[in-house]
Amino acid sequence: MKTIDERLLRELAPQVLGAVVRRYGDFGAAEDAVQEALTAAALQWPEGGVPENPRAWLIQVAARKLTDQIRSESARRRRETKIVLETAPEENVVPPPDQAPVEQDDALVLLFMCCHPALTRPTAIALTLRAVGGLTTGEIANAFLVPESTMAQRISRAKQSIKSSAVGFVLPPPDERNESIGAVLHVLYLIFNEGYATSSGKNHQRVDLSSEAIRLARAAHELLPDNGEVSGLLALMILTDARRPARSGPNGEIVPLDEQDRSLWDQKAIAEGVQLVSDALSRGAVGSYLLQAAIAALHDEATRPEDTDWPQIVALYGVLMRLSDNPMVALNHAVAVAMAHGLDKGLALLERLDRDPRIKDHYRLAAVRAHLLERSGKITSALVFYEQAAAKTASIPERNYLFLKIARLQAN
Amino acid sequence: MKFMLMMHTPAGTGEYQINQWKPEEFRAHIQFMKDLNQDLREAGELVGAEGLAPPGQARLVQVRGDGSPEVTDGPFAESKEFLAGYWLVDVENAERAYAIAGKASTAPGPGGKPLGIKIEVRQVMGAPPDTL
Numbered sequence: 291m292k293t294i295d296e297r298l299l300r301e302l303a304p305q306v307l308g309a310v311v312r313r314y315g316d317f318g319a320a321e322d323a324v325q326e327a328l329t330a331a332a333l334q335w336p337e338g339g340v341p342e343n344p345r346a347w348l349i350q351v352a353a354r355k356l357t358d359q360i361r362s363e364s365a366r367r368r369r370e371t372k373i374v375l376e377t378a379p380e381e382n383v384v385p386p387p388d389q390a391p392v393e394q395d396d397a398l399v400l401l402f403m404c405c406h407p408a409l410t411r412p413t414a415i416a417l418t419l420r421a422v423g424g425l426t427t428g429e430i431a432n433a434f435l436v437p438e439s440t441m442a443q444r445i446s447r448a449k450q451s452i453k454s455s456a457v458g459f460v461l462p463p464p465d466e467r468n469e470s471i472g473a474v475l476h477v478l479y480l481i482f483n484e485g486y487a488t489s490s491g492k493n494h495q496r497v498d499l500s501s502e503a504i505r506l507a508r509a510a511h512e513l514l515p516d517n518g519e520v521s522g523l524l525a526l527m528i529l530t531d532a533r534r535p536a537r538s539g540p541n542g543e544i545v546p547l548d549e550q551d552r553s554l555w556d557q558k559a560i561a562e563g564v565q566l567v568s569d570a571l572s573r574g575a576v577g578s579y580l581l582q583a584a585i586a587a588l589h590d591e592a593t594r595p596e597d598t599d600w601p602q603i604v605a606l607y608g609v610l611m612r613l614s615d616n617p618m619v620a621l622n623h624a625v626a627v628a629m630a631h632g633l634d635k636g637l638a639l640l641e642r643l644d645r646d647p648r649i650k651d652h653y654r655l656a657a658v659r660a661h662l663l664e665r666s667g668k669i670t671s672a673l674v675f676y677e678q679a680a681a682k683t684a685s686i687p688e689r690n691y692l693f694l695k696i697a698r699l700q701a702n
Numbered sequence: 703m704k705f706m707l708m709m710h711t712p713a714g715t716g717e718y719q720i721n722q723w724k725p726e727e728f729r730a731h732i733q734f735m736k737d738l739n740q741d742l743r744e745a746g747e748l749v750g751a752e753g754l755a756p757p758g759q760a761r762l763v764q765v766r767g768d769g770s771p772e773v774t775d776g777p778f779a780e781s782k783e784f785l786a787g788y789w790l791v792d793v794e795n796a797e798r799a800y801a802i803a804g805k806a807s808t809a810p811g812p813g814g815k816p817l818g819i820k821i822e823v824r825q826v827m828g829a830p831p832d833t834l
Binding site for chain 2: 410411412413416434435436437439440441442443444445447684685686689
């Protein structure tokens with residue numbers, strides 16, 4: 291019962307906040323009021339039961355809190371006048387449940403607002419999780435392992451920036467929308483990564499950021515069903531998350547793709563992700579998230595590692611490389627070439643990356659080279675690069691994985 | 703990304719030289735650090751910051767063969783510098799961590815002149831980087 295309520299509240303949070311911001315204009319104050327309303331609901335609903343129209347209930351309570359807040363402020367007369375003048379009379383009442391709600395647009399506007407390109411990424415992430423995801427400041431702070439006061443400052447700064455940059459509560463104009471949806475998707479991608487990367491961690495109390503990111507991406511997809519990149523990102527997350535049960539061992543250690551027990555992969559999720567990718571591709575969409583999702587789909591569809599369609603993956607990475615000059619993509623392309631056309635060809639491509647200052651000192655370049663050398667049977671050279679990679683990584687699970695690899699090779 | 707900014711100062715007698723400064727110089731230095739921390743806090747970047755007691759009070763703890771810890775006042779590794787304090791910050795990228803360290807390095811000393819403190823910047827080990 292309690293968990294259903296929490297999910298319901300998180301789903302309703304952006305809709306309610308959107309409606310309140312649209313009506314009263316002040317994002318910061320509205321956000322506080324909605325949080326109070328959500329708290330009230332969390333306290334009252336388990337005992338008194340969920341109201342018939344929970345969304346309307348929350349809007350009404352938030353509006354009342356907001357009004358209380360405005361009354362108690364010193365500038366109350368000026369602000370009250372402003373609100374009364376700015377509010378159409380019919381908006382002063384909660385719409386009846388049978389009236390078609392406009393909450394979907396509100397939630398979308400809210401998402402754009404929180405991911406405004408003017409905000410730094412950590413700030414945008416925090417604000418999105420709080421305003422759109424409905425998480426508490428404490429939960430977000432916990433998820434990012436920073437003190438709650440630090441996260442509170444970050445969020446309050448974000449609200450301040452939104453206020454001072456005078457972002458109106460409207461969708462960005464079409465010519466800015468591309469840049470804005472890019473920011474929205476990037477923020478969701480980072481939230482997913484944060485959860486995905488640490489899903490094997492020790493902290494069981496951590497809010498599951500990956501699920502939260504998938505939920506938000508799903509909402510974005512519902513709002514923009516024809517946007518190929520939104521579909522692509524959602525599919526990428528679903529297809530990556532489908533491998534979650536197999537990607538870490540009993541002690542939280544990393545299990546690489548070719549060693550995973552594929553029977554543990556979530557076939558229902560894979561089917562959904564593949565469907566999303568093929569729908570978007572058949573509409574003629576091409577974008578970096580969609581291409582990454584297509585690659586993830588090819589991995590997920592292979593029952594055994596040797597069934598992987600590497601030539602197809604090489605081709606997709608080729609398109610990705612033309613879309614963006616990203617050395618990490620070039621690195622993955624080299625791996626795919628090695629698997630499809632021979633290890634020597636892959637190793638030769640790595641030499642080009644040795645000259646790229648953006649990646650030449652990155653641990654992944656060393657790790658990939660070590661991996662390809664190991665597969666070619668050049669164990670001594672492989673060890674050198676595994677050790678280099680272990681020394682360079684800033685990730686504890688990655689380092690442990692590389693040390694394990696070194697130990698195994700030395701034992702043989 | 704989290705970074706630890708470690709403030710190194712020259713080893714000396716085991717006491718902080720700051721105790722020999724004029725009161726107004728001392729106050730200016732402390733105020734600088736307080737302001738810096740306040741700025742970091744308001745930016746939502748501060749995870750923690752502490753100054754450490756002078757190295758004369760440092761103790762070395764090591765477990766003995768029988769499993770019990772032994773506390774001694776040395777010997778410490780011979781070094782010309784020691785850790786005087788640290789910041790733990792959560793920032794957007796390494797450049798920002800360097801900028802904060804650069805700012806901290808300009809903390810005023812005797813005569814109000816920037817001390818040019820050495821700040822070692824180290825990334826905190828954590829989750830793998832943001833690649834799927």
